[in-house]
Amino acid sequence: MLFGVLTPVVAFAYVGRLRLGIAFLLGTFLVLVAGGWSGAIQIVPGYYAIMLVILALGFVATFYPFWLAWKRPQSYSARWYNRWYHYLWIGLVCAAPGMLWAPNRGELLGYEIFRIPSRSMSSSLSPGDFVVVDTRPQSLRQLSRGDVVTYRPHSTPQQTWVGRLIGLPGETIEVRGGQVRIDGMALNERYAIQSPEQDPAAPLSLTLDADSYFILGDNRPNSDDSRYQGPYSRDQLTGKINAIWLSFLPSRERPLQMERIGGLAPPVYASKASGQPGGSP
Template identity: 35%
Template sequence: MQVEKKRSPLFSAFLNLLSPGLGFLYLNRIALAIAAIAFMPVVFFLGGRSGWILSPKGFLVVSVVFVGGWLGMAAWAYLIARKQKSIKLGPFQRGYIYIGFTIIVGVSLTLVTAFRGVLFGYDVFRMPSASMEATLLVGDDFISNTQAFSHRVPRRGEVVVFRDPRQSDIKYVQRVIGLPGEKITFRDGRVFANGILVPDSYIEQKNNTGLHQTTSEFEVGTDSYFLLGDNRDNSADSRYWGSIPAKYLYGSVEFIYFSFGEGGVRWERIGRRMKD
């Protein structure tokens, strides 16, 4: 004999906010619980693979859809519980089931998020150092297009994320200066590729005083790139590591979606795109 019991509308809503689908499981709506679990990955998969999330406006739209959907599921659970006087309880309405469900969903979503660069075609990072000032400041959160170099080659001047060839789980962000096969030289704080001056309007003079200038000549390897930080006086880059093989390039940097510094939120930086 199935037990019927009144479900709390507020608790149902709270559970859906706590863990996607948990409120529906509490209401014995298994299909809705499964749909709720799939909601977040589907939204970000569509947003990433379509390229929407790679623009400031598209990022805002995807974020609104995600937050709206999450709140909407909480409201839906509330309305279901409020409308029905009692709900038939099934084998899944047990405390240990709720706990297990929450753990499994949490672990699954964490794993999906960890591999979003491969699954969704984008990734997000927070700038940890001053090596790219003033293009990227410490505390800037930016989004990277991990599909970018699957159908084109990097451009000179493009800001990219790349894996450390010595330790591939570590990623850095720098600017492409030298292209495959070029000879890179430094003179009076300026960079030359095959003897031609590389434009550097993005460099602030205070960050390029010649503290680490070098007169050495670097030859960029085949299918490799010479990368530099915009803060030339405070950047470990291809001057020390050598050129970076293309296979270690992870994605292009698209724009800053959030920024927080010592003075609080830096609103003027939100939505700022990278310049080649």
């Protein structure tokens, strides 16, 4: 979205209003940053409201220079930058920060947008779901059991995977026959797709370190998670998913599924008093 208003900066320069073009560019960037770090963009209504503002800024920044050119008086005198070679470096200077920051956009903006490609989290998240990931540090300091998180897997750290936080630091995790136990107590997972006869994972039992988390996919027979790759440290967790803002997959019978749009309700686990592990760290 941000790159859509870069070219109009050159158009503003062409009509002698370079500073106005830069103001539109900075304004767009500040709206995205404010929306991300305030948490507004991490909820569906806030996301669409901010995207409407960005679209409006992009529309104005695209067509307003044409109106200025049409209204420009005959007496207009060219600015120092009204040469074709100046337009080249102006465009490059405006585009360079976006290209340099793209790999770390989550740290800069406080959020990222991802499209779910696989069924490892079905049916909570399905292929074609577009999600908003909260990448703010304060979000990762408030982790609870059942949170859906993004993380860098051991096998391919250049990628970002999605899973559900099951085991918290210091807990003993046991997975056997599709059943998860936390400190010896069974975890009631209504969201999980269980198929012990198709699940190739071997039984395991381990105690998590003070900085370790156990992550599982909801679709257990089709998830490459901590059962195979082991626990993850906090610095491998990159964000928390709170909402689906769009669900669109052309290959589905109904490509657009509006009913999937909305916040992800956190699972409710019974308390330890009732014989089940609770949901807080």
